[in-house]
Amino acid sequence: MRVVAAVLAVIWLAPLAWALDTALKPESETTRIPVSWFVSGMSLDAFGRVFADGQVLAWLGNSLLVGVAVTVLTVAVTSLAAYGLSRTRFRGRSLVLALLVAGIMVPPQVLIVPLFAEIVGLGLADTYWALVLPQVVLPAMVYVLKRFFDGVPRELEEAAVIDGAGRLRVYWSLMLPLARPALAAVAIFTFVTTWNNFLWPFVAVSDPHLMTFPVGLTTVQSSYGVRYAQVLAAALLGGLPLVALFLAFQRQLVTAIKG
Template identity: 40%
Template sequence: MTATINKSTTTKPPAPLSVRLSRLWGGVITALTLVLAAAWVFPMYWAVVTSVKPDDETVAAPPTLWPQKFDFSSYSYIFQNSPIVRWYINSVLTAVLITFLVLLLSILCAYALSQINFRGRTWLYWLVLAGFMIPFQASLIPLFIFINKLGLVNSYTGLVVPQLAAPIAVVIYKQFFDQVPHELGDAARIDGASEWRVLFGIFLPLNWGITVSLGIVTFIAAWNNFLWPFIVMNDTAKLTIPVGITQIQSAYGVAYAKTMATAVTAAVPTVVAYLIFQRRVTEGVMATAGLK
C-alpha cells in the first residue's frame, strides 16, 4: 500500500506597498543617473571622435557618430603649426606655482586664525568668509585696471598673483586645525618648539590628506582656468592651453577637427590626474563643499 504525500504549495506573500514603491523609486533614480551620465560623457566622446575625423566629415550632414575613416593628421598639424608645446609648458608652470602658493598661504593664514591669539583675529576671519560672497567675475574689471596700473598685464606675475586668493582653502584648513588637540601644540611649545615647528611638524602632518586633496583640486582648477588668462594675456607665446584652443580656431578658420584635437590634448593631464587620484579629488570636492 503506497502512501501518497500531498505537498502543499506555499505562495509567497506580495511585498508590502512601501517596499515596491522603494524599488520603483530606486529604478527611476538608476535610470535617471544613467541618462545624466550619458549626457555628461557624450560631449567628451564627441570631441575625441571629431578630432580623428577628416575635415570634410566634420561638417557632413547628417553627422556621423563614428568616423568612416580615422584621420590623425589634426594632431600632427597642431604640433607642427602652433606653439602648443609652449602653451603646455606655460600651463604646467603656472598651475604648479599657483597650487604651491595657494596651499602655502592658506596653511599659514589658517594656522594663525586657528591657533594664534591676536587682536582682530575674529574680524579677519569674517573678512575671509566675506570672500565667498564676492564672485570673481564681479571684481574682474577693477582687478584688471589695478594689474594694468602696476604694469603686469601680459606677464606671468599678473597671471598668477590674482589667482592666489583662495578663502575656501583657508576656511577648510582652519576647520581641520581646530580639530587638532591644543595639548599637542602646547607640549611642543613647552619643549621649545617655535610656531613654525608646531605648524609644519605637528599640525600639517596630521592634515596631510586634506593637503593632497586640495592640492589636486587647486591644480585642476588652475589648469582649466580660462577667463583671467584670456583677459590678462595677449602674447600668443605666453598663453595657457585653454586660451590657446581659441587661437587655433581663430588663426586657422573653422577647423573642428584641429580644435577638438587641441581640446583633447589639453584635457589629457586633468583626466590622468583624476583617474590616478580619484579618491583624493572626491575628498577635496567634499571638503570644498563643506562636508567632513
C-alpha cells in the same frame, strides 16, 4: 534601472565620443552630410599636427606652470594663515577673521574690471605674475584649513613646545604632516579650479604666448581657415589630462570637492 543608467551614461559620453570621432577623421570628411561615425582614412594625423604646431603645447605648459605656482603658493600662504588664526591670539585677529568671511562673499567676477586696472597700474599686465598672484586669494581655503587645525588636540602641540620647538617648527614638522589629507584636498581643488579658470586669465593676458590652454584655445585662430578635426583634437588633448588625473586620484578628488 540598469538600462536607464546605461542610456544616460551613453548620452553623457556621446559628445566626447563624437568629438574624438571627428578628431580622427580626415579634414575633408568632417563636414560631410549625412553624418557618419566611420569613414575611411581615420587616423591620428590631427593630433600629430597639433603637436607639430606647438602652440597648444605651449598653452598647456602655461596652464601647468600657472596651476602649479598658484597651488604651491595657495597651500603655503593659506596653511600658514590658518595655523596662525587657529593657534595664536594677536591684535587684529578678529578683524582678519571678519575680512575672511567677507572675502568669501565677494564673487571674483565683480573684480575683473578694477583688478585689470590695478594690474595695468602695477605694470604687470601680460606677465605670468598677473596670471598667478590674483588667483592665490582663496579666503575659503584658509577657513577650511583653520577648521581642520581647530580640531587638532592642543596637547600634541604643547608637548612639542615644551621640547623647545618654536611656532614655525611646530607648524612645519607637526601640523603640516597631520594636515596632509586636508592639504591635499586644498591643493587638488586649487589646481583644478586654476587649470579650468577662464575669466581672469582671459582678462589678464592678451599676449598669445602667455595664454593658458582654455584662453588660447578660444582666442587664437588658425590663419588657414577652420580645421575642425584639428581644433577638436586640440580640445581633447587639453581636456583629457584632468580626466586622467581623476581616474588616478578619484578618492582624494571626491574629498576635495566635498570640502
